[in-house]
Amino acid sequence: MRPVPAALALSARSLVKRFDDLTAVDGLDLDVHAGTCLALLGPNGAGKTTTIEMLEGLTQPTSGSIEVLGLQWNGSANAIRERIGVQLQDTKLQEKITTFETLRLFQSFYDAVRPIDEVLEMVGMTEKRGARVETLSGGQHQRLTLACALVGRPELLFLDEPTTGLDPQARRRVWEIVETFKTEGGTVLLTTHYMEEAQRLADRVVIVDAGRVIAEGTPSEVIAGLEAESIVELFPAGGTAERLADDALLVLPGVREVRREGSGVTLVVTDTQASVGALLAHLGEVGVALESLQTHAPTLEDVFMDLTGKHLRDG
Numbered sequence: 001m002r003p004v005p006a007a008l009a010l011s012a013r014s015l016v017k018r019f020d021d022l023t024a025v026d027g028l029d030l031d032v033h034a035g036t037c038l039a040l041l042g043p044n045g046a047g048k049t050t051t052i053e054m055l056e057g058l059t060q061p062t063s064g065s066i067e068v069l070g071l072q073w074n075g076s077a078n079a080i081r082e083r084i085g086v087q088l089q090d091t092k093l094q095e096k097i098t099t100f101e102t103l104r105l106f107q108s109f110y111d112a113v114r115p116i117d118e119v120l121e122m123v124g125m126t127e128k129r130g131a132r133v134e135t136l137s138g139g140q141h142q143r144l145t146l147a148c149a150l151v152g153r154p155e156l157l158f159l160d161e162p163t164t165g166l167d168p169q170a171r172r173r174v175w176e177i178v179e180t181f182k183t184e185g186g187t188v189l190l191t192t193h194y195m196e197e198a199q200r201l202a203d204r205v206v207i208v209d210a211g212r213v214i215a216e217g218t219p220s221e222v223i224a225g226l227e228a229e230s231i232v233e234l235f236p237a238g239g240t241a242e243r244l245a246d247d248a249l250l251v252l253p254g255v256r257e258v259r260r261e262g263s264g265v266t267l268v269v270t271d272t273q274a275s276v277g278a279l280l281a282h283l284g285e286v287g288v289a290l291e292s293l294q295t296h297a298p299t300l301e302d303v304f305m306d307l308t309g310k311h312l313r314d315g
């Protein structure tokens with residue numbers, strides 16, 4: 001018997017958004033299967049927030065079609081809103097009311113709800129129950145906006161950079177919340193600049209740049225697309241870096257690509273042993289002393305760097 005494909009919780013076709021003469025989203029296709037997590041990755045200004053806000057029904061697309069839980073925004077907006085949870089990249093909450101009151105307000109938008117104390121517990125904010133929003137730290141405010149997205153028992157959760165600005169412990173807690181949400185059958189679309197987050201949470205990643213998809217697949221498929229066995233990073237000792245020519249490095253066995261950043265040189269290699277051996281011999285020949293040399297298995301960050309020339313974590 002052929003496996004039955006999981007239903008699509010979210011689907012977009014040929015999505016375009018123009019702001020005057022700027023095309024922020026340029027013909028994007030996206031599918032998210034029910035019960036899975038998809039991470040949208042891209043540098044600052046790539047169009048992630050614009051995309052997610054169109055999917056959330058907050059921004060009108062210039063053209064293209066969107067289906068959320070089998071429904072279209074045009075005509076079914078209320079039915080969709082009842083079933084989704086939204087955490088914006090930069091949510092402004094009312095300053096003068098408390099954490100509890102904020103959640104009660106959000107709760108009032110939904111029929112099926114989660115008890116407020118349960119949501120506070122989920123995001124680790126129980127002790128801030130009576131605190132006014134204006135007194136919360138940045139990370140606490142961020143966790144409150146996540147709580148607002150969870151209080152309506154959503155089937156589909158949209159998270160735009162949910163862990164930016166959080167300390168490592170709070171970040172892990174958000175990861176656990178997302179994982180539990182998924183275990184219970186929920187679907188997640190998130191954007192992030194943290195590749196560790198994408199690698200841990202996402203079943204599939206979509207990398208966008210300038211409003212277009214430039215790579216997609218499971219994290220391991222996307223990493224395999226780099227066709228690299230490892231990444232070699234070397235820092236020549238002070239004053240000797242200029243003796244290294246990119247052309248000479250590129251002809252070493254197994255070296256596929258050479259990138260420079262500050263005084264560091266990064267090589268994308270297909271044969272680690274051959275490349276490192278030849279590299280060390282070459283360094284000796286041209287008189288370059290090493291300050292450090294490291295190799296690591298390729299990550300999403302390396303794919304991202306390879307495709308866009310930018311770091312995921314610029315922002």
Ligand SMILES: Nc1ncnc2c1ncn2[C@@H]1O[C@H](COP(=O)(O)OP(=O)(O)OP(=O)(O)O)[C@@H](O)[C@H]1O
Pocket residue numbers: 019022024042043044045046047048049050051089315
């Ligand atoms: N309301 C708007 N009017 C004009 N331009 C806009 C508007 N909203 C977004 N843009 C532009 O569209 C492009 C995409 O922005 P978007 O916020 O979607 O990027 P992003 O991928 O979310 O970036 P970041 O990682 O910094 O959050 C940017 O060039 C931005 O300046």
Ligand SMILES: [Mg+2]
Pocket residue numbers: 048049050089160
């Ligand atoms: Mg954004």
